[in-house]
Each structure stands twice: as C-alpha cells, then as structure tokens.
Amino acid sequence: MPATDLNKSGWEQSDFPVLCETCLGDNPFVRMSKQEFGRSCGTCARPFTVFRWNPGSGSRYKTTVICQTCAKIKNVCQTCLLDLEYGLPTQIRDTALGFVNEAPTSDINREYYAQNMEGKLEGNKSGLDIGKAQSAGKEMLKQLARTDPYYKRNRPKICTFFVKGECNRGAECPYRHEKPVDNELAHQNIQDRYHGRNDPVARKILTNHAESQGLKPPEDQTITSLFLSSLSPNSTELSIRTRVLQSLTSVEPAQLKSVVHVAKSRCAFINFKEREICEQAAQAWANGLDIDGERVTVKWGRSKPSNSAKATPAASPVTVGA
Ligand SMILES: [Zn+2]
Ligand SMILES: [Zn+2]
Ligand SMILES: [Zn+2]
CATH class of the missing domain: 3.30.70.330 (RRM (RNA recognition motif) domain)
Structure with a gap:
C-alpha cells in the first residue's frame, strides 16, 4: 500500500454495489458512476465507494447511502436499506426470525466493528445466519414479503416548491407535482431503519399481520x-x-x-x-x-x-x- 494511502486503511472500496432489484431498476444496461470514498457511510461513518445511477426512465437518480460491509452485515440493500431476500424493513425480519442486533449502535465502536466484519464476510456472503431461525417466523416473512420489484419507489421526489404553490416549471419540473401524504417513512433516520428499531412502518405491518x-x-x-x-x-x-x-x-x-x-x-x-x-x-x-x-x-x-x-x-x- 503506498504511503499516501495509509490514512485510508479501513476505508472501503468496492466494484459494484449490493442492491435490491427495485433500486437497481428495470434497465438491464444500467450505467453507474462510481466515486471512491465519495461520502461516509450512513451507519458506520467510514468513507466508502459511492455509486450513482438512473434506475430507468421516469425515475430519480439513486445513490448508495451505506457501505457494502454494513449492507452485508444486515443483508440489506445499500440504497433503500430493505432486506435483500424479503424486501421488508429489518425490524420486521429481525422480529420474525429472532435475530439479535449485533452491529454496535454507539459512535465509538461502529467504525471498528464494520472494519473488523469486512474481513469476515467473504464475497457476497451475508452476516446473517438464517438457518437457525424458527420456521414459523420464516413463514410469516414469506406472507409479508414483497417479491416483485416495486419501481414506483424510484419515482422522483415530490416537488417542495409545488407543495408551497411556488413551482413555475410546470411539465418541465423533474419533481413530482403531488400533495404529499403524511408518510411516516419521512420521519425516519438511516440508523433506526438499519438497526430495525422505532420503525413506524414495520410496527404498522406487524400490528396488521398479528390481527389478521x-x-x-x-x-x-x-x-x-x-x-x-x-x-x-x-x-x-x-x-x-x-x-x-x-x-x-x-x-x-x-x-x-x-x-x-x-x-x-x-x-x-x-x-x-x-x-x-x-x-x-x-x-x-x-x-x-x-x-x-x-x-x-x-x-x-x-x-x-x-x-x-x-x-x-x-x-x-x-x-x-x-
Ligand atoms: Zn458502513
Ligand atoms: Zn433497494
Ligand atoms: Zn416543481
């Protein structure tokens, strides 16, 4: 390693992001721009290789927000943070399967933990051991899973100027001209979604399912x-x-x-x-x-x-x- 790179030891480099089908989009020839150490990971704070791409016409540009190691530890998409197998929030998956949240939530240890885990996760192996999970929990996840890609999630964001009645770009405006529905997802932060705690969306789905x-x-x-x-x-x-x-x-x-x-x-x-x-x-x-x-x-x-x-x-x- 060249001397100039010593400060970067522990930072993450990757060639292709870990993404769910929805975030990747329906374009089979998706082109990605890649920026090494483009920003710090939303959960472990280490600088990582950031990818940016357009998942299909009529979509907004998407970008990776957490590093690949953090994504693998929890088996989630680097962009939407949903579970890669079931397309569900981690709180639902971890509740159903009885997973312990091992990733540290404190600022002091999280960088070290991610760095340490990086060596342990070879290739695309996930950090989760689903084999030990109870079968009733797996059955529940199968019932709740979103199996088809949900491209609607890739739509542009709602235009904040339109909401205030101030957008004069009309049909040219790249953002959506709609009234926002009070979406609980908007009040969530990356850490909570990643660690699967205080997730109002997960709570609602779990409540409805228990009732059913x-x-x-x-x-x-x-x-x-x-x-x-x-x-x-x-x-x-x-x-x-x-x-x-x-x-x-x-x-x-x-x-x-x-x-x-x-x-x-x-x-x-x-x-x-x-x-x-x-x-x-x-x-x-x-x-x-x-x-x-x-x-x-x-x-x-x-x-x-x-x-x-x-x-x-x-x-x-x-x-x-x-
Ligand atoms: Zn990370
Ligand atoms: Zn995703
Ligand atoms: Zn607008």
Whole structure:
C-alpha cells in the first residue's frame, strides 16, 4: 500500500454495489458512476465507494447511502436499506426470525466493528445466519414479503416548491407535482431503519399481520399474558422459557414475569411484566412459535374474573382464551 494511502486503511472500496432489484431498476444496461470514498457511510461513518445511477426512465437518480460491509452485515440493500431476500424493513425480519442486533449502535465502536466484519464476510456472503431461525417466523416473512420489484419507489421526489404553490416549471419540473401524504417513512433516520428499531412502518405491518392471525390485542390493558397450546409432550418450563427468550431478542429476561407450564394439558402461560412487551411477543409469534419440534399455537390470555376476592392467579388455566 503506498504511503499516501495509509490514512485510508479501513476505508472501503468496492466494484459494484449490493442492491435490491427495485433500486437497481428495470434497465438491464444500467450505467453507474462510481466515486471512491465519495461520502461516509450512513451507519458506520467510514468513507466508502459511492455509486450513482438512473434506475430507468421516469425515475430519480439513486445513490448508495451505506457501505457494502454494513449492507452485508444486515443483508440489506445499500440504497433503500430493505432486506435483500424479503424486501421488508429489518425490524420486521429481525422480529420474525429472532435475530439479535449485533452491529454496535454507539459512535465509538461502529467504525471498528464494520472494519473488523469486512474481513469476515467473504464475497457476497451475508452476516446473517438464517438457518437457525424458527420456521414459523420464516413463514410469516414469506406472507409479508414483497417479491416483485416495486419501481414506483424510484419515482422522483415530490416537488417542495409545488407543495408551497411556488413551482413555475410546470411539465418541465423533474419533481413530482403531488400533495404529499403524511408518510411516516419521512420521519425516519438511516440508523433506526438499519438497526430495525422505532420503525413506524414495520410496527404498522406487524400490528396488521398479528390481527389478521387472530392476535388482536385485547382492550383490557391489564392482560399481559399469552397462552401457548399444543406444546410438545417433551416440553418443560425451562425449554419453553429458553425458547421464548431466544425468539424475543429485544426482551430482557427480567421483563418475563413467569412461565407457567401445565404439562397435563400441554399448554403454558407466558406472563410479561409490561403490556407493550406482550404485544411485541404476539406480533413476533403471529404465525406460531416452534418449541421442541412442535408448532405451538399462540393466543392472548383473558381478563381475570374481578369478583373473586381470592384473586385467581393470572396463570390459572381457567382464564384461557378460546
Ligand atoms: Zn458502513
Ligand atoms: Zn433497494
Ligand atoms: Zn416543481
């Protein structure tokens, strides 16, 4: 390496970007301009090779916003940050598959981490090990996936002058003359989308999907339990607890109040401390949960009968939802 390049050690160079079909566009002869160390990566901050291209007529120019290493770590597109296999926000994928977010979110470590991962990811290998994921989660992703390219996403941006009633370029204007719909995506930042947190779009999709699977959250906010049925005869309280925590990577063990296993009826109550966490679990398990080789059915628990002075424990099988 020439002496003048020493400062650049750890910066990223690449020959072709990692892109989803939509961002690449429908033009088979797409021409890309390439700028080495053109800007710093939106997630790890290292300078990287930036690509810019037009994905097809009537589209806006697109550009890569995160480096290739960061894209591979999360198996996402360098431009839209959606998962490459399912075309979904990372928050949905990671919720369904129970992936741990290993990429550091603090400014101090993220550059070092990306640099370190670069050596570990050979070729186009992704940093995710989908093989270990539970099959109910994969099934959920298949239902939610966008499989065809969605070129509408490549349209020009809405003209800000038009919105203010000030654009006089008429048909010549390269931007869209439309009223903006309040799009929650506009309020998101790259870091959140990449790490799959606080993603309003993902939350909405997960909420709708859980409801469509019969897991609409009950109105009674005191209900913080989920009921699992058709468990394997081999399941134990420990195996259930272990699997539950493994599949809910954002949940701390302390947020799980108790696991009550009723071996005789092959069912269990998963009691959470907070309603919010319980709702997240219901979304993650909308297609069921694989425990000890069985696909377990998940339902919301029911309200406790309020007339009982002796206070039926929350985990009593009497409170089971239908
Ligand atoms: Zn990066
Ligand atoms: Zn993309
Ligand atoms: Zn305009």
